[in-house]
Amino acid sequence: MRELHDRLGIVTECWSPLGGITVYRPHGVNGGRSVMAEPVVAGLAAEYGKTPAQVVLRWHIEHGLCAIPKSVKPHRIAENFDLFDFALTSDEVAATDALDTGRRSGPDPESIRLDSFSRR
Numbered sequence: 001m002r003e004l005h006d007r008l009g010i011v012t013e014c015w016s017p018l019g020g021i022t023v024y025r026p027h028g029v030n031g032g033r034s035v036m037a038e039p040v041v042a043g044l045a046a047e048y049g050k051t052p053a054q055v056v057l058r059w060h061i062e063h064g065l066c067a068i069p070k071s072v073k074p075h076r077i078a079e080n081f082d083l084f085d086f087a088l089t090s091d092e093v094a095a096t097d098a099l100d101t102g103r104r105s106g107p108d109p110e111s112i113r114l115d116s117f118s119r120r
C-alpha cells in the first residue's frame, strides 16, 4: 500500500496520531491506555529531552507519515511542532513499532459505510 501511495503521490494521514481516541473512549479496546504512557516512549523522551508526545510525533515522521495532532492548548500546539531538532534511530523506531498491540482503538476503516453516519 505504501509503495502504491508513493507512486501515486498520495500522503497517508494518520488518524488520532497521539492516541486521542484513548482519551475520548477510555473504555475502548486498549483500556484507555495512551501510547504516551508507554515506558519505551517515556525513556526516549528522557533521552532526547523531549516530551512523550514529541517522541510519538517524531516516530510518524521517521515513517514518512503525516500526523496532524489536535490540542486546544497553545503551549501543546507549539510543542507538537517542535520536532525537528532530533531524530529516532532505526532501533528506536523498531522499539516503538513493537508497541503495536494489533488492536484498533477506533473503528476499522473497512467497516465504515455511509450508514455508519446515518447517510445513504
Ligand SMILES: NC(=O)c1ccc[n+]([C@@H]2O[C@H](COP(=O)([O-])OP(=O)(O)OC[C@H]3O[C@@H](n4cnc5c(N)ncnc54)[C@H](OP(=O)(O)O)[C@@H]3O)[C@@H](O)[C@H]2O)c1
Pocket: 014, 015, 016, 017, 018, 019, 020, 021, 023, 051, 053, 054, 068, 069, 070, 071, 072, 073, 076, 077, 079, 080
Ligand atoms: N478521533 C477521531 O474520531 C477523528 C475523526 C476524524 C478526524 N480526526 C482528526 O485527527 C486529528 C487528531 O485526532 P484526535 O483529536 O483524535 O487525537 P490526537 O491528536 O491523537 O490527540 C488529541 C489528544 O491529545 C492531547 N494532546 C495533544 N497534544 C498533546 C501533548 N503535546 N501532550 C499531551 N497530550 C496532548 C489532546 O488534549 P488537549 O486538547 O487538552 O491538549 C487530546 O486529548 C485531527 O486532525 C482530527 O480532526 C480525528
